[in-house]
Amino acid sequence: MIDQEQASTRSATPRPSPDPRWASCREQLRARGLRWTPQRRLLVEVLADTAGHITGAELVERCRVLDPATIPSTVYRTLDVLEELGLVRHAHGPDGREEYHVLPRTEHxxxxxxxxxxxxxxxxxxxxxxxxxxxxxxxxxxxxxxxxxxxxxxxxxxxxx
Ligand SMILES: [Zn+2]
Ligand SMILES: [Zn+2]
Ligand SMILES: [Zn+2]
Structure with missing residues (x-):
């Protein structure tokens, strides 16, 4: 209940204009056969608010705070497609763990x-x-x-x- 209230307050607040590359995200996901579900929309919102590097586990955690029903496999599958679209890019930490870059500025x-x-x-x-x-x-x-x-x-x- 509290989470739902927080979620609606969150989406009601005017956010700083997102990077234009996110704008067509919904259509691009649909073109790949992925439905625009509340979970996917939440993930895209969390990503658009993220700067620098973030691990898949951290992304799942941030989504879970906003929607406890978040399914990790959905997050990871969506991340794969977002990477194909060039919106995120993964690298590996020293332990091999995947770290995501949101809208990578340059290859490094x-x-x-x-x-x-x-x-x-x-x-x-x-x-x-x-x-x-x-x-x-x-x-x-x-x-x-x-x-x-x-x-x-x-x-x-x-x-x-
Ligand atoms: Zn980096
Ligand atoms: Zn890799
Ligand atoms: Zn050192």
Whole structure:
């Protein structure tokens, strides 16, 4: 009951104009054979409010707060289609866990520090030599957004183990 009230209050408040790329989301999902259900609409609302990286489990949790009936498999299946549409992009944490980027600005990889748990973006320019070497020597086209490197950041590396 309380959740329903919160949900209606939420949708009644004027939200900052969403990124135009979300505007045709409903039609694009329908074109892929996915009905525009309340759960899918809720997921899209949660995503449109999200900045940076978010794991699938965190997304399920945020949807559950607003709608306790949220079904994780529906969230993950919808995420797959939203990724095909270019609205989200997944990468992997050091443990292999999927992390989603909402409306990724540029393609980038990730550095993860095993000491402090910090993470940083690897920009395309930083990866340029590796990208070029793999292409030249192996004819391999690297997917930078899927690259995650584990190690220790400067601060952790300077500290005695
Ligand atoms: Zn992957
Ligand atoms: Zn560190
Ligand atoms: Zn990232």
């Amino acid at each position: 990889g990730h550095l993860h520090c095993s000491g402090c748990g910090g993470s940083w973006d690897i920009e395309r320019a930083e990866a340029a030599e590796l990208v070029a070497a793999l292409r030249r020597d192996r004819g391999f086209e690297m997917d930078l957004s899927h690259l995650t490197i584990s190690g220790r950041c400067a601060g952790c590396a300077a500290r005695p183990a």
